[in-house]
Amino acid sequence: MRELDRLDELEAQSIFVFREAFARLKRLALLWSLGKDSNVMIWLARKAFFGRLPFPVMHVDTGKKFPEMYAFRERYAAEWDLDLIIEPCPPIDAVDPTLPPAARSAARKTEGLKAALAKHRFDGLFAGIRRDEEATRAKERVFSPRGPHGQWDVRAQPAEFWDQFDARLPPGAHLRVHPILHWTERDIWAYTRRERIPIIPLYLARDGKRYRSLGDADITFPVASQARTVDEIIAELDITRTSERAGRAMDHEAEDAFERLRVSGYL
């Protein structure tokens, strides 16, 4: 039998996290953004539970996604036999007006998420964030407690070691569970290739541009790229020096915009 490679190890670790959360939390859902990371998450969860997810997936819908994303959602919700929950976001007027415009737009999703949490009373949400995406995400725990309003207290994070996770829940709070925290963007693509996981075609280059990260259509921009296949994406990632979220306007409006979004409950 061959040695375990890096993807095997990451897969085993993610499956372990899914099973821990499922064993220790009652009301769970997986946040499906329709992007490459959450698709890998769904795939790993199917492996963990031998084919079918034993909890719902939830899409918090800003209503402003690309048409290709909605098409993907309809097709694979059926094909993967997902228990799909779609929750809307409030109008922009309901969002903190002191945030810069794009961050304010992104914060709508946070408000939508808070409303969905209040409605469904989940005690655990699987989220597909990764440490390598952004500096504040690098500090996350695998089981990450959130206050009653979804807020993240970076100063009071629990100790977490040897795959022992704190699953206690203060009243009104919930846990964000991060099964792919240790993966990199390259790992995601290499695994997508190996497992032949479907992707939204917007990730592949057309006319010299492709989307590296997908968000709302009005605040997400393509990057220059010639990568027209997953193989080419991986080759390109090996030599690129720009950051994955370079096309996400809200990260760049102010030094601390992303951090403020996260503290108030953004992913």
Next chain:
Amino acid sequence: MNAHLVHPLAAAAPRPLVRIVVVGHVDHGKSTLIGRLLAETGSLPDGKLDQLKAVSARRGMSFEWSFLLDALQAERDQGVTIDTSQIRLRTPGRDLVLIDAPGHVEFLRNMVTGAAQADAALLIVDAVDGMREQTRRHARLLHLLGLRQLVVVINKMDRVGYDAGRFGAIEREIRAHLAGLGLAPVAVIPASARHGDGVTEPAPALAWHVGPTVLAALDALTPAQPTTALPLRMPVQAIYKFDDRRILAGRVESGWIAAGDEVVLVPSGQHARVRSIEAWPAEDGPKPDVARAGQSIGITLDRELFVERGDVLCAATAGAGAARRLTARIFWLHDAPLAVGDEVLVRIAAAQVRGTVARIRDAADLAAPDAAASSVVAQNNVADVEIALATPIAADVYAANPRTGRVVIGHADRIAGGGLVLALDSAGVAPTVELPEILVRRAADLARDLVPLAPVERLARFRAAVEGRIVFTTSFGLEDQVVLHHLCEAGIDIDIVTLDTGRLFPETYATWEETERRYGRRVRAFYPRHDALEALVAAQGINGFYQSREARLGCCDVRKVEPLARALAEARGWVTGLRADQSAHRRGVGLVEADQERALLKLSPLADWSREAVRAFAREHEVPTNPLHETGFLSIGCAPCTRAVRPGEPERAGRWWWEDDGKKECGLHRVVGTP
């Protein structure tokens, strides 16, 4: 932080991924070193450095390399790192994840969280400050977290004028401390992160240092390997009945599991055979028939056992213990102290049982190793804790299986501490064998106690602490004579033996005779076996050892190593005259070490002494010494294989001088951390 590097090897075959936790006292320059490494390996995103320089200018601050890491607003404001962040870096041979752990004591739980994920550690020490409380604390935690690969950087060498003497002093201090913990660093490196000296390139100002740069040392670290060589342990995470199958799901923590294997379920002791290993997607071909450590799998059994989450499937012939009571060496993170009588949750792998703290020993503060024992463990301290369990739990002693031999303690609803299982009590008796880990622990404890003492007190305390025979092996060299002087003058009950190879200098025999006369005591001599020696000389000739390294080692084997084995038979302790600065190779020599192969504790009471100090002592106390020392012989072995050395040459340069590498050993002393 999203860091990628253009590297010519970028698209080559899979590269090892090594996770390295960076630890040290808060002001010793961790963030600066990491910032420097990122910049000099080209691991920063385009424009990041310029952007941060611009931000610094805007805020009216001068740019610091550490700004690269301080991504969170809160950290920038305070100027310290509060939580672990992870930074990716590509070296010529590795993908590295640098885990930047906070240096402040109040963030120790974050440091533990970061370090527990690591394969190796980088410990940073300020050349001006030297070791601080936090340095010792972190070193101790690294040991308890099971980290065994360690690189030490003595930073801020610019602030001490790049002084080799200052470096040597700190290096000795650190090596002694680490050896006391059972750790041997793979390298101790002088550097100035601020100026970039010794980080990725050798610096002219540090030309006196023989050894790798920081980057080269990191590039030689290896990922932790799954424990396939140990017996099967598969903790059951859950039992799934999604369809007509009853699947036991879990991760194989050690060993292998295959369809048809007989397994025992611990703690209940039920036996069964593995019917199948289940996987999805099923259409990818036949079911796998074997799985190994590191894989998350599901299995079915050939009969329906009563299984609960936390039970451990074990190899039928080598099951884990079903512990009703256990002793663990733990670190404690909770702000409320742990006290005798406290209720705790004991978690090992997927199992969790209630327990009561029955006993606390050695509750010494990590920073104050001599603190008195107490009945509580305060926050950030370490203690051996004995816990009585409400129900049995599957567990191993850490030395037998690191994956099921580590325990996490929950208290007041949260993860409050963790550590290594030292002993299990399933039937009322604790194991009596000196397991390697226990030996290492005893060596560490003893070293800690002996460090502040004079050599004669070290010998006396060692004698008192070790039950059974202790042997001192002498070759009548300078250090040996000082040790022998102490033993005889203080009347310490330790056997004094020598290995007479038959090829010693006449001066050595004269010193031997004079020593016996002066101290009125016979030195017991061990000789080579005549048959082995006759065969050796027949095969390679009387001076055949000059022909090759192999021939030389063969001679050493017959004349020294084999007689030593007889000299040490049944001994529980071994005393030597080794010093750490006798050679680069012996730099890892610690005061007390665990010789795991010979299952004994080894004391080198002069380990941290300099040659000058030993010579001064000998002169002052009129200890007889070998006259060859006065004619340029520093290290004296067999006559054909020892010559005098020139001033400035290393001490052991005169041993087997025709061999040109630095590892001048005959095989008696294996130095920790060398292959």
